[in-house]
Amino acid sequence: MNATADLHAARSIGDLIRDARNLSAAEVERVLSYQREHGVRFGEAAVALGLASPDDVLNALAQQFHYPLANAERRDASPELVALTQPFSVQAEAVRAVRSQVVMRWNRPDAVRQGLAVISPGTGDGKTFFAANLAVSLAQLGGRTLLVDADLRSPRQHEVFKISNAAGLSSLLSGRAETQVIQSVEGVAGLFVLPCGPIPPNPLELLERPAFGLLVRELAAKFDHVVIDTAAASQGADGCVVAAKCGAALVLTRKHENKVAALQDLVASLAGSSVQLLGAVVNEF
Structure with missing residues (x-):
């Protein structure tokens, strides 16, 4: 055989x-x-x-x-999507290793389906890069995966995926979404992106409103995986608020960049909440 x-x-x-x-x-x-x-x-x-x-x-x-692989044009346009453009690289393999751990811990059969917030202490830690590639790798398993850009301060997912940012999460939360804001990703079946949309003057207030929690629950019911990119903790409490609304979080820290105290403060800020902390990822790149 x-x-x-x-x-x-x-x-x-x-x-x-x-x-x-x-x-x-x-x-x-x-x-x-x-x-x-x-x-x-x-x-x-x-x-x-x-x-x-x-x-x-x-x-x-x-x-x-049946494994999504970017063509040469896409590789040039989206170099950060290593899970799609360089699937056999060390970085892509590291993302898949994290994916395996996440799948084992996230959305247990006995639990209510959740979103997963990717949070980190500071800017430049690699949250956008990691969240994007984690979403790609989850979509490569099959099923439907949604990546949400909830970094309402310095969003980049629309740049990574080369999609429109004319409307997005901020449009939904402010009640101004007049068109379809969730966009499919060309070349990756089952992967969708909800970009940030116009940067609002009150990002934390928008995320703290009940509408965001309701939206996360609705999206989690419609997609197999919902990965949410967030603003750095150094910019405000946005990441912790998103994590609380999602119910699950993954902490990202950058080697030789983040201070241990900042990482400890971030983890401590989730103490006492119902957030399931799946683990921590050290970005060595």
Whole structure:
């Protein structure tokens, strides 16, 4: 059974590369001959002969295993989305490792489905980068994942995903959303982004209103995973408020950047609340 599956996989990869590169019958035969002579896979043989590129092989594998992979244009436009643009990099693998831990701890079968707030002590800790890639990696598992940019002070998710920020979370919370504000992400089935929208003059007040908590519960009921980016604790209490409304939080800290006291203060600010603290992530990049 395994041998049959392997042969089928080899034929599938070969067909995909052949179609992508428009290889002739003679060129395919050259690849097959090289493959038999050197005992390598079709993709490796095609690359060695200069008839395909490593990107062609990655794209073929992505199609075969239904794994979202960004094309060259997207890689240039969204370099921060390493889970999508560099899926086999050290950074992407680190995100997947965190994802595994998050999935085991978050949304337990016996608990009410929650949103997950990503919080950190200071600016520049990498919350936007991490939240974006965590959302991508969760979507790659299947199901529906929503990334919400609740950083109403210095939002960046719309820049990372190259989407419109004309309307978003702030529009919903202020009752001024006239159009669909949740946007799908091209190339990643099941991934959606709710951008910040116009930066409001009263971010903390908007997040503290009951409307935000109601919105989080509604979104958590409609999506399999809801990841929420937040403003740094150094900018205000926004992150803790979002965490309380979500019910779950993940703390991010940056190596050699954050002070231990600031991290302790952030964690202490959640003490006594109903927030499920899933753990802490150290950003080493």
